[in-house]
Each structure stands twice: as structure tokens, then as C-alpha cells.
Amino acid sequence: MGDFKIYDMNKDNVDGVYEVETLSFTDTWSKKAFVDELKNNLAYYKVIVDEEISKVVAFGGLWKVLDEAHITNIAVHPEYRGKKLGNMIVEALIEKAREIDIAEMTLEVRASNETAKNLYAKYGFKIAGIRKEYYQDNKEDAIIMWKSMKELG
Numbered sequence: 177m178g179d180f181k182i183y184d185m186n187k188d189n190v191d192g193v194y195e196v197e198t199l200s201f202t203d204t205w206s207k208k209a210f211v212d213e214l215k216n217n218l219a220y221y222k223v224i225v226d227e228e229i230s231k232v233v234a235f236g237g238l239w240k241v242l243d244e245a246h247i248t249n250i251a252v253h254p255e256y257r258g259k260k261l262g263n264m265i266v267e268a269l270i271e272k273a274r275e276i277d278i279a280e281m282t283l284e285v286r287a288s289n290e291t292a293k294n295l296y297a298k299y300g301f302k303i304a305g306i307r308k309e310y311y312q313d314n315k316e317d318a319i320i321m322w323k324s325m326k327e328l329g
């Protein structure tokens with residue numbers, strides 16, 4: 177563990193991405209949803225691979241919606257959390273957003289997810305609103321965060 181590289185997601189990564197997804201969320205996307213994302217011209221996904229064992233250990237993606245980037249999901253394999261891979265994914269998505277001329281980035285996060293809120297706040301995402309009882313499984317609120325690309329970081 178320790179040699180991590182970041183790539184654009186390709187079809188060979190889908191099984192690994194799906195595994196991280198199912199280990200990370202209760203309300204998960206299907207494998208087909210990730211396959212479909214590979215055909216979506218407005219979707220950009222990054223994966224982090226543990227090169228020693230050629231395994232996908234983290235991923236994240238965004239949709240380009242006009243000049244906004246909507247982060248769809250970010251997850252790190254439970255055994256690999258706390259090793260700065262979340263930082264690496266967020267930085268890669270911000271870099272991609274700059275490349276494709278995004279003005280603002282946005283995402284939704286569960287109100288109770290302090291780790292993710294800290295991660296996003298660190299990169300300049302600010303709380304802009306709440307969607308009450310947005311998550312179907314436990315009726316948890318979603319916190320909406322936005323980041324202006326004009327600010328550094």
C-alpha cells in the first residue's frame with residue numbers, strides 16, 4: 177500500500193469503482209450507471225489505483241452543466257481512508273473543472289457526514305442551502321455546497 181496513481185476512469189475500472197461505491201454508500205448507483213457515465217460526454221470521472229495490487233481504491237466524478245460542475249460522487253475504499261486519497265480526488269476534480277472552464281462547482285452531502293463536509297470546506301466549498309429530508313433511506317437533510325472557481329484553492 178502506498179503507490180497511488182490517478183487516472184481517468186475507463187471500462188476496466190468499472191468493477192473496482194462499483195465495489196468502492198457499494199462499500200461506501202447505502203443508496204448506491206448500479207454498475208450500469210457507471211458504464212453509462214463512460215458514454216456521457218459531460219461526465220468526467222477519476223480513479224485512484226493502488227499500483228501494487230492494481231486495484232481501484234477511490235473515485236470521484238462530476239457533470240458539466242453549462243458552466244457549473246456538479247460533483248456526482250466521491251468515495252474512498254474503507255481500508256484506504258485517512259490516507260489523503262479524498263484530498264487527491266477533490267484536487268483532481270478541481271483541476272478538471274479548471275480545464276473545462278467551469279465557473280462554479282457544487283455538490284450535496286448528508287448533513288451528518290462531517291468528514292466529507294470538512295474535506296469540501298478545506299477546498300473552498302461553502303454551505304449555500306439545505307434540502308430537507310432529501311435522502312430517501314433515512315430522510316436525512318442534504319447540505320448544498322458551492323465553490324467559486326474565481327477563488328484560489
Ligand SMILES: CC(C)(COP(=O)(O)OP(=O)(O)OC[C@H]1O[C@@H](n2cnc3c(N)ncnc32)[C@H](O)[C@@H]1OP(=O)(O)O)[C@@H](O)C(=O)NCCC(=O)NCCS
Nearest residue numbers: 200250251252257258259260261262263285291292294295
Ligand atoms: C469522505 C471521504 C471521501 C474522505 O476520504 P479520505 O481519503 O478518508 O480523506 P483524506 O484522508 O483525504 O482527508 C481529507 C480531509 O477530510 C477530512 N477528514 C478526513 N478524515 C476525517 C475524520 N475522521 N474526521 C473528520 N474529518 C476528516 C479532513 O478535513 C481531511 O483534511 P486533512 O487531510 O487536511 O486532514 C471518505 O471518508 C469516504 O469515502 N466516505 C464515504 C463516502 C462519502 O461519504 N463520500 C462523500 C459523499 S458527499
